[in-house]
Amino acid sequence: MIFTMVDFLERAxxxxxxxxxxxxxxxxxxxxxxxxxAFTEADLARAQLIRDLMxxxxxxxxxxxxxxxLVDQVHGLRNVLAEVLTSARDIRVARSSx
Amino acid sequence: MKDPYEVLGxxxxxxxxxxxxxxxxxxxxxxxxxxxxxxxxxxxxxxxxTANDLLSDPxxxxxxxxxxxxxxxxxxxxQQYYKDFASGGVGAGNPYENSSGxxxxxxxxxxxxxxxxxxxxxARRTRGADLRYHLAISFLDAxxxxxxxxxxxxxxSLDVTIPAGIQEGQTLRLRGKGAPPRGEGEPGDALxxxxxxxxxxxxxxxxxxxxxxxxxxxEAVLGARVKAPTPxxxxxxTVPKGSNTGTLLRLKGKGVARRGGHGDELVxxxxxxxxxxxxxxxxxxSTWAPVTSDDPRKDMVS
Numbered sequence: 220m221i222f223t224m225v226d227f228l229e230r231a232x233x234x235x236x237x238x239x240x241x242x243x244x245x246x247x248x249x250x251x252x253x254x255x256x257a258f259t260e261a262d263l264a265r266a267q268l269i270r271d272l273m274x275x276x277x278x279x280x281x282x283x284x285x286x287x288x289l290v291d292q293v294h295g296l297r298n299v300l301a302e303v304l305t306s307a308r309d310i311r312v313a314r315s316s317x
Numbered sequence: 318m319k320d321p322y323e324v325l326g327x328x329x330x331x332x333x334x335x336x337x338x339x340x341x342x343x344x345x346x347x348x349x350x351x352x353x354x355x356x357x358x359x360x361x362x363x364x365x366x367t368a369n370d371l372l373s374d375p376x377x378x379x380x381x382x383x384x385x386x387x388x389x390x391x392x393x394x395x396q397q398y399y400k401d402f403a404s405g406g407v408g409a410g411n412p413y414e415n416s417s418g419x420x421x422x423x424x425x426x427x428x429x430x431x432x433x434x435x436x437x438x439x440a441r442r443t444r445g446a447d448l449r450y451h452l453a454i455s456f457l458d459a460x461x462x463x464x465x466x467x468x469x470x471x472x473x474s475l476d477v478t479i480p481a482g483i484q485e486g487q488t489l490r491l492r493g494k495g496a497p498p499r500g501e502g503e504p505g506d507a508l509x510x511x512x513x514x515x516x517x518x519x520x521x522x523x524x525x526x527x528x529x530x531x532x533x534x535x536e537a538v539l540g541a542r543v544k545a546p547t548p549x550x551x552x553x554x555t556v557p558k559g560s561n562t563g564t565l566l567r568l569k570g571k572g573v574a575r576r577g578g579h580g581d582e583l584v585x586x587x588x589x590x591x592x593x594x595x596x597x598x599x600x601x602x603s604t605w606a607p608v609t610s611d612d613p614r615k616d617m618v619s
Contacts, residue, residue, distance in 0.1 A: 248413070248444060261402035265413065268350045268399040276345050287413075290350060294403040295414045297353060 227258040231266035241269060244280075246287055321368030321381070321388050329382070333373065340369040353400040445496040445505035452477060452509050456516035459483050460526070460548040460573050467509065477509055482524070482574040485513045519548060524573045524580025529587050532556055534598075537588045547571040547582050554584060562588045 227249075228235060241247045242256075246269055249256040265287075272278040272286055322329050325339040345351070347362040371388060372378045380386045403414065452467055462481030466474050475494055483489075488510045495505025520527045530545055540558030544551045547568060554566060564586040572580025591598065 245446075259402075260397070261399070261413070264397050264399040264402050271344075271348060271350070275341065276348065277341050286351075290399070290403075291413050293353065294400070298414065 222258040321371050324364050324368040336372050349398045350400050445498040447505040448495040450509045453512040459513045487511050524575045526572045526582040529585045531587045531589045560586050
């Protein structure tokens with residue numbers, strides 16, 4: 220599902236100025252669909268995470284960038300680890316059946 | 318449903334500040350996006366937020382304390398967490414996923430290195446970074462518009478089209494002129510912040526141009542047509558008979574371009590005596606006896 224800017228502001232409950240700052244900081248990278256930016260559900264969930272970090276967890280603006288970068292790396296690692304484990308399982312299955 | 322005070326680990330008499338602190342401490346530990354893959358943490362986080370929703374609202378807390386509502390009353394449905402989108406597996410297309418945490422593993426020759434490489438290639442953020450530049454332009458280029466070549470730190474250059482009427486500090490976005498993408502995808506944008514150098518005699522105020530124009534004493538007294546500079550070239554200006562220093566004349570439409578037209582140029586006249594002593598003028602003035610005496614300092618008499 221793709222949201223327009225107006226839709227996104229409403230759903231994420233942020234004002235336009237704040238969103239511009241988040242985009243400027245590259246916390247959010249919406250796709251550039253002419254004539255307007257477009258936002259995905261992942262962008263929305265990510266905006267919710269930014270709000271949780273700032274509103275509930277007391278993370279300040281500098282900290283948000285650090286947290287997001289580490290979260291992004293964790294997901295990179297998790298996905299590659301999942302793939303490695305799947306491959307390892309396949310190899311074992313192939314061995315035991317031969 | 319668990320007792321919310323127990324969930325947060327606070328006393329029933331705890332002040333709101335303690336509740337907030339306790340919630341914050343637990344939320345930091347248990348937030349599902351900070352513990353992707355930990356189902357238990359997610360379940361506990363739900364309990365903790367429910368407890369906080371109940372106890373951080375004085376009205377709800379009072380109702381709970383008096384037994385009017387139970388702990389289940391405050392549960393709120395939460396939309397999906399970010400992790401639900403970020404863990405789609407290799408190449409699921411999450412643009413934020415970042416492989417820099419394991420880029421060093423991808424250097425080997427074996428099966429695993431191949432896997433890391435594949436992951437790294439697909440998981441790159443798709444868009445190149447935006448690059449910021451500063452460009453100082455002349456006053457007239459800012460008013461009239463121009464194309465300027467910006468030399469980049471890497472030796473390349475960038476042609477920047479400056480729209481007429483640009484203001485100090487405005488930023489121009491040049492689409493696709495930023496850093497190239499690391500993987501496949503679009504390059505970033507170049508963001509050029511504009512500084513405007515001051516002009517020798519033009520001063521800008523919003524969309525209007527202000528200028529001080531010197532005129533001779535005879536032009537002031539008798540009136541004249543004089544040449545007045547404007548940002549788009551000189552024009553002939555009628556100085557009315559009997560003008561004085563400070564007389565303000567408006568040249569309509571000779572200011573800065575704006576939505577639906579142009580601002581004005583405001584010309585402030587400045588009467589100049591001859592730079593050299595002038596015997597004829599002195600002789601004339603010594604015989605000049607005006608009928609009505611005019612004291613220019615009459616307002617200052619106290």
